[in-house]
Amino acid sequence: MHARIDISEIESETKIRAKYLRALENEEWDLLPGPTYVKSFLRTYADALGLDGKLLIEEYKLRHERLSDVELQPIAPPGQRERRRPPRASFGRGWLIAVVIVGLVAALYFLGIAGDDDNGNGGSAGGTTPRTSSTQTQSSSSKSGAAAGTTTKKKKKSKPKVAKLTVVATGQVYVCLKAAGDRTLVNGVVLTGGARQGQYRSSRFRLRLGNAEARLVVNGKSRSVPPVANGIGYEITPTKVHRLPQSRWPECRPST
Numbered sequence: 001m002h003a004r005i006d007i008s009e010i011e012s013e014t015k016i017r018a019k020y021l022r023a024l025e026n027e028e029w030d031l032l033p034g035p036t037y038v039k040s041f042l043r044t045y046a047d048a049l050g051l052d053g054k055l056l057i058e059e060y061k062l063r064h065e066r067l068s069d070v071e072l073q074p075i076a077p078p079g080q081r082e083r084r085r086p087p088r089a090s091f092g093r094g095w096l097i098a099v100v101i102v103g104l105v106a107a108l109y110f111l112g113i114a115g116d117d118d119n120g121n122g123g124s125a126g127g128t129t130p131r132t133s134s135t136q137t138q139s140s141s142s143k144s145g146a147a148a149g150t151t152t153k154k155k156k157k158s159k160p161k162v163a164k165l166t167v168v169a170t171g172q173v174y175v176c177l178k179a180a181g182d183r184t185l186v187n188g189v190v191l192t193g194g195a196r197q198g199q200y201r202s203s204r205f206r207l208r209l210g211n212a213e214a215r216l217v218v219n220g221k222s223r224s225v226p227p228v229a230n231g232i233g234y235e236i237t238p239t240k241v242h243r244l245p246q247s248r249w250p251e252c253r254p255s256t
Contacts, residue, residue, distance in 0.1 A: 006183075161203060
């Protein structure tokens with residue numbers, strides 16, 4: 001409401017139904033599908049409004065999410081914790097297991113030597129390709145594929161969906177500003193030096209200035225307006241700012 005963004009616009013940007021967005025605003029958690037959806041909706045909604053989604057999710061967990069059975073267990077004194085440790089296996093049984101493992105390793109070792117000798121003789125006679133090179137090739141291919149997949153994931157970065165705009169007058173200047181859907185934000189107002197309009201949020205802005213006596217703050221970055229004789233127009237999106245031809249400048253009709 002403070003940013004003058006309609007719920008239908010947020011519904012279109014986030015793909016979250018309006019009734020769920022209203023349930024989030026009113027903390028009516030029983031109207032939402034479940035805790036997993038609540039946290040996902042909170043994160044998406046916060047990103048659309050430029051808020052800290054992680055902070056909202058942590059607050060939701062602390063206030064509304066039920067603790068697990070492990071977290072609800074009382075903290076026992078050190079002595080009791082030590083007594084509750086599972087009993088260790090007997091010393092004799094451990095030695096028996098170790099002896100069996102050593103025997104198996106030794107048997108596999110000697111079988112491997114015998115197999116290598118057979119393969120070596122066959123390779124000398126018939127020119128059989130060793131298995132080692134094939135295994136190394138498969139391993140290299142797997143590593144290359146994993147590296148390529150990791151690189152692809154790193155390249156995918158979500159683009160911002162909402163642009164933030166503030167108009168700062170450095171002198172007397174005419175301002176006409178419209179948001180997405182031709183929604184009027186500044187209806188043909190003449191600002192004096194030092195006056196500010198915004199911060200506004202929208203997926204797209206169309207701005208008309210009567211002269212260069214203004215400075216734009218777009219997504220936190222300041223932009224100056226070049227000297228013009230008969231005004232200037234801009235289109236501003238989350239990723240770029242470009243000048244408009246005069247035929248596409250927004251038209252404002254201030255009420256009398």
